[in-house]
Amino acid sequence: MPLVTLKQILDEAAKGGYGVGAFNVNNMEQIQGIFKAAQELESPLIIQASFNAVKYAGLEFLKYLMKAATETYPDVPVALHLDHGPDFDRCKTCIELGFTSVMIDGSLDYSSKEKKKPARSFEDNVAVTKQVVDYSHQFGVSVEGELGTLGGIEDEASAQKVMLTDPEQANAFVEQTGVDALAVAIGTSHGAYKFKEKPIIDIERVKTIHEKIPNTPLVMHGSSSVPMELTEKLNTFIVVSKGKDDEGGPYIDFLGKKYYIDQDYSIARDMVYDLFFKNRLKKTMGVPIESIQMGIRNGVRKINVDTDGRLMVTTAILEVLYSQPEKFDPRDYLEPSREAIYNMVKGKILAFGSAGRSKDYKPKSLKRMKKVYEK
Numbered sequence: 001m002p003l004v005t006l007k008q009i010l011d012e013a014a015k016g017g018y019g020v021g022a023f024n025v026n027n028m029e030q031i032q033g034i035f036k037a038a039q040e041l042e043s044p045l046i047i048q049a050s051f052n053a054v055k056y057a058g059l060e061f062l063k064y065l066m067k068a069a070t071e072t073y074p075d076v077p078v079a080l081h082l083d084h085g086p087d088f089d090r091c092k093t094c095i096e097l098g099f100t101s102v103m104i105d106g107s108l109d110y111s112s113k114e115k116k117k118p119a120r121s122f123e124d125n126v127a128v129t130k131q132v133v134d135y136s137h138q139f140g141v142s143v144e145g146e147l148g149t150l151g152g153i154e155d156e157a158s159a160q161k162v163m164l165t166d167p168e169q170a171n172a173f174v175e176q177t178g179v180d181a182l183a184v185a186i187g188t189s190h191g192a193y194k195f196k197e198k199p200i201i202d203i204e205r206v207k208t209i210h211e212k213i214p215n216t217p218l219v220m221h222g223s224s225s226v227p228m229e230l231t232e233k234l235n236t237f238i239v240v241s242k243g244k245d246d247e248g249g250p251y252i253d254f255l256g257k258k259y260y261i262d263q264d265y266s267i268a269r270d271m272v273y274d275l276f277f278k279n280r281l282k283k284t285m286g287v288p289i290e291s292i293q294m295g296i297r298n299g300v301r302k303i304n305v306d307t308d309g310r311l312m313v314t315t316a317i318l319e320v321l322y323s324q325p326e327k328f329d330p331r332d333y334l335e336p337s338r339e340a341i342y343n344m345v346k347g348k349i350l351a352f353g354s355a356g357r358s359k360d361y362k363p364k365s366l367k368r369m370k371k372v373y374e375k
Ligand SMILES: [Zn+2]
Pocket: 084, 190, 221, 222, 304
């Protein structure tokens, strides 16, 4: 099956009342694992990459990896989507490369030199988003916009700081820009360190936004679940524990081997301890699957999953390297990483409700989508 547009995938998901996972990739094994899961469960799919990931894979490499995947798995309707396009030019580059969908993230000013990019005004966001929409739709390519800024809600103050999406503004934004999908800020957050405790996802807000713009599929970013078993498992590869033996002698148990430390050398002991423990993943929580499902019941159609895939890959690789240190053929650890992604994606497809939906519709070509936009 040729690549289809995000618009078609999400409009069909809206009809069927389910969500579609958008999985970030940057190498061959990830693409293969994700496609295998979608094929087996007969699910539509969104493959996405940030511009930096596109550059990492190599622009042409990513294009042809996706071509190989669509030829190998011809029954999977799939959109190739740019995640967080920072400006018009980079969206344009990806469209020229054959992406069927781009996100223009006009919510932040990516031209700023600051590490934490400042928010852009509503007017500036509308202007750059409309520019990308007008350009993309000429080619039948879909566009996702973003309104509000992502981040966890811990209290009233942080809720204001992260600027949750305002439903009235969402309505105006969609009208003025013509975007095909809208990423909303409702308390989800990017990365592995989302929340210290059970997160607050503002489902009421999703509901209100959906009522205002019922024909625009909503997108949940930062929606990895960061399963605790996984972070704990990953931590065991970094250090197991510190403890004391029967005689009170302190030791550090590193990968099942006890390293004794002389009690008198307490500074050295602390140093060693810091050295190992500082590298651990801190206690963290992601977005529970139930919150995502509640979102899906209220108009969320695209769910972005990146961190879970990263954790899966790294844990699978470390597991091989630590348990079988004699292995040095990359296939020995990359194969398990592909398998890990495949299992993770299968779970997400089942949870989001997109299983069994791939044969519901025939793909519309970009040419045909172009005509749809011309009307
Ligand atoms: Zn995002």
